[in-house]
Amino acid sequence: MTMGLFEGSQLLAHWRVSTALERTADELGFLVSGLLRQRGLEEHSIDGVSISSVVPSVMYAVEQMSVTYLKQAPLIVGPGIRTGLGIKYDNPKEAGSDRIANAVAAIEAYGAPVVIVDFGTAMTFTVVNEHRQYVGGVIAPGIKISADALFRRASKLPHIDLQRPPSVIGRNTVTSMQSGLVYGFAGQVDGIIRRIQAELGRSVRVIATGGLADVVSPHSETIEQVDPFLTLNGLRIIWERNRGAR
Known part of the structure; x- marks a missing residue:
């Protein structure tokens, strides 16, 4: 929380x-x-x-x-709240409120189009087009979920700190696991972003947020900036837009 x-x-x-x-x-x-x-x-x-x-x-x-x-x-934040964001999801009620807050704050700070990568419990990609419309995105398991699954399923593997290892090629079990998590997720981000850009037919700004954004973002070729308080700012903006209506 x-x-x-x-x-x-x-x-x-x-x-x-x-x-x-x-x-x-x-x-x-x-x-x-x-x-x-x-x-x-x-x-x-x-x-x-x-x-x-x-x-x-x-x-x-x-x-x-x-x-x-x-x-x-x-x-x-939910249906019926003024956000200033057009939502083009098949079922707008399914759009996560955290992703809406991220999109609102990103448009305000960086303009549109923009993609927000949120390194939370799940890793989400929120896509906003040039018309400031939330058109969808991607939901994938987060880093901690993946790490916890690895620890549980492979009993001989130790719990590790999520940090960048000294090299991609791990020289021991701990650095090998760190490499898989950090560089594996950086590669996943870049692969998904490139597919999103190809589908949109244009390049877009990519902003990262979430608790582990600082760990992965330096090793991504597509993330331009880390904004750790994007969701909080989105909540503030949405509150301001609804203040007079409540």
Whole structure:
């Protein structure tokens, strides 16, 4: 779970906490209250809350926390929310709210067309055409999912830190695994991006975001820039666009 604290368009603070499915609204409230107090703020000083979630089981607790502790009915990114983004998915309701937030922020910051690669639990590619329309993308297993599957299925392989090895050719088990994950995903990104560009018939800007973007992006030939706060900025922009309508 990633949280950001904005004043206007300025990101004052950001935090990453584990997504614990059993965590209650009160537990989340105590957590968020403590984080705000670290910044010298009280709960009542928050003017609004914007949420994007692809984990439905935690949404009730997050919504209740927002209402009870922050005194704000949260804006939940989903159907019916003003985004300024045209959605050309076969079923627009299936478009992930995190991908919508990424697309909105990328258009604002980098223009269109653009492709956003999000290195999250799943690795997603979000494609926005020159008309600022979300036309679809790609969903693939994320790096951590792939690494965890490798550890579970091959019992003799150790758990490793996800970092760049000293060379592509690993000299031991750990660096061999690191090479497979880092360079393997960099190659996957480049291969998919080139196919997307061929399908669109043009080159596009490629922006990376997500927790492991910094690990893979330096070894990709197609990623132009890493924007670690793209999703948070997208949530801020969407909240601003809906502020007067709520």
